[in-house]
Amino acid sequence: MDTNGVDGLGLLGDPTRRAIFELLARRPSTVGELAQHLPITRSAVSQHLRVLKDGGLVVSRAEGTRRIYRLNPDGVTALRAYLDRVWAEALTAFGKAAQSIPTDPEQEDP
Amino acid sequence: MTSTPTIPPLTGTITVDAPAEQVFGTFTDGFGSWWPAEYHIGQTDMATAILEPRQGGRWYEQGTDGSECDWGRVLAWEPPHRLVVTWQINGQWQYDPDPAHASEIEVRFSADGPEQTTVTLEHRHLERLVDGQALRDGITGGGGWTSLLELLAKAATNPPAS
Numbered sequence: 001m002d003t004n005g006v007d008g009l010g011l012l013g014d015p016t017r018r019a020i021f022e023l024l025a026r027r028p029s030t031v032g033e034l035a036q037h038l039p040i041t042r043s044a045v046s047q048h049l050r051v052l053k054d055g056g057l058v059v060s061r062a063e064g065t066r067r068i069y070r071l072n073p074d075g076v077t078a079l080r081a082y083l084d085r086v087w088a089e090a091l092t093a094f095g096k097a098a099q100s101i102p103t104d105p106e107q108e109d110p
Numbered sequence: 111m112t113s114t115p116t117i118p119p120l121t122g123t124i125t126v127d128a129p130a131e132q133v134f135g136t137f138t139d140g141f142g143s144w145w146p147a148e149y150h151i152g153q154t155d156m157a158t159a160i161l162e163p164r165q166g167g168r169w170y171e172q173g174t175d176g177s178e179c180d181w182g183r184v185l186a187w188e189p190p191h192r193l194v195v196t197w198q199i200n201g202q203w204q205y206d207p208d209p210a211h212a213s214e215i216e217v218r219f220s221a222d223g224p225e226q227t228t229v230t231l232e233h234r235h236l237e238r239l240v241d242g243q244a245l246r247d248g249i250t251g252g253g254g255w256t257s258l259l260e261l262l263a264k265a266a267t268n269p270p271a272s
Contacts, residue, residue, distance in 0.1 A: 022148075083120055083233060089146050091124050091231065097144035098126045098136040098227075 011055040012085045016040060017048045021071070021082065024058060028070035057081060119234035126227050130219045133227040134190035137217060138163055151199055152179040161195065163187065169195050180205045182212065193217045200239050211238050 012018045016038065023029060023037055031049065035042045049069055052058040060069045126133050136144065142158035150156035154173035159181070161169045167184040182196035196212035198205055206212075218230045 079239060080117060080120070080236060083236070086146075086149050087120055087122050087231065087233065090144075090149065091122050091229070093144045093146055094137060094229075095124045095126050097140065098128050098133045098229075 011052060011057060012081055014048070016044075017052060018085070020045065020048050021052065021057065024069055024071050025082075028068045030066050030068060034069070117236040119232050119236065121233075122231045124229050124231075125222070126229060127225055128227060129224060130190040130221040130227045133229060134193070134219050137219075137229070138189070138193065150179070151181070151204065152177060163189075180207075182215075185214065186216075190219055192219070197233065197239075206239075213239050 012021060019038060020034055023034055031042050031045050034049075035045045038045065049058060049060075053060065057072055058069055059072050060067050062068075128136075138161050141161040145159050147156050150159070150171045152171055152173045154175045154177060156171045157174045159169075159171045161167065162184060165184055165187045167187070168180060169182045169184060170178050170180045172178055180198070182198045184193070184195050186192060186194035194214060194216045196209075197215055198207065198212045200206045200211065213233060213235045216232045216234070220228050220230070222228055
């Protein structure tokens with residue numbers, strides 16, 4: 001199990017945590033609601049939420065008997081970490097695409 | 111009026127073994143061919159994303175049902191050297207039409223040689239995407255800037271198989 005230094009990008013490097021993060025970006029949810037969308041148990045969802053909370057990306061509040069999780073409303077840490085991830089993946093994909101177009105050697109000017 | 115704290119811009123660099131014209135073309139005309147489809151804001155799955163090739167052009171996604179969601183606008187169109195677009199997607203993953211809330215992405219394409227181009231990307235004015243008063247605590251939060259560069263460096267230096 002990966003337990004070394006989780007911060008910023010590291011938090012969202014885990015695909016399940018990223019999926020949870022993206023679900024919460026679309027709407028605040030309870031553990032049960034998140035678990036319905038993911039192939040993992042509620043207990044596993046809770047563990048990921050704890051990591052995301054400790055990392056400052058997610059906050060929660062009690063609403064009656066339910067606990068609602070949402071992205072940290074200060075916005076910055078979460079948004080920045082997320083965009084960081086987006087660009088890392090996008091530019092990597094871009095590099096592959098830009099390089100994969102075959103250049104026809106016969107088109108080279110003499 | 112209080113001054114809004116600024117968020118340091120995100121930056122990234124990648125080197126591609128292809129001429130600048132081709133690299134610029136892939137980034138713009140071919141935008142929908144490489145942009146990871148999971149990063150979109152529409153309610154339906156994304157079919158493609160389009161960057162209109164002109165100053166003032168739209169930058170938007172098209173859903174599998176034909177619906178469209180704006181992402182931003184083209185501010186500078188200077189093929190094959192430079193491109194500036196706005197990114198107007200806020201923290202709620204919604205398009206914000208207010209130009210005052212538009213962050214900017216500048217992409218520079220510099221030819222290292224006839225067959226090699228370095229692409230430098232800067233995503234700036236991130237503070238415009240979120241409410242100014244909400245910034246106080248976030249600024250000092252842990253950052254992922256260096257991680258992005260590390261990833262890019264890894265991708266860029268990864269020798270192609272064969």
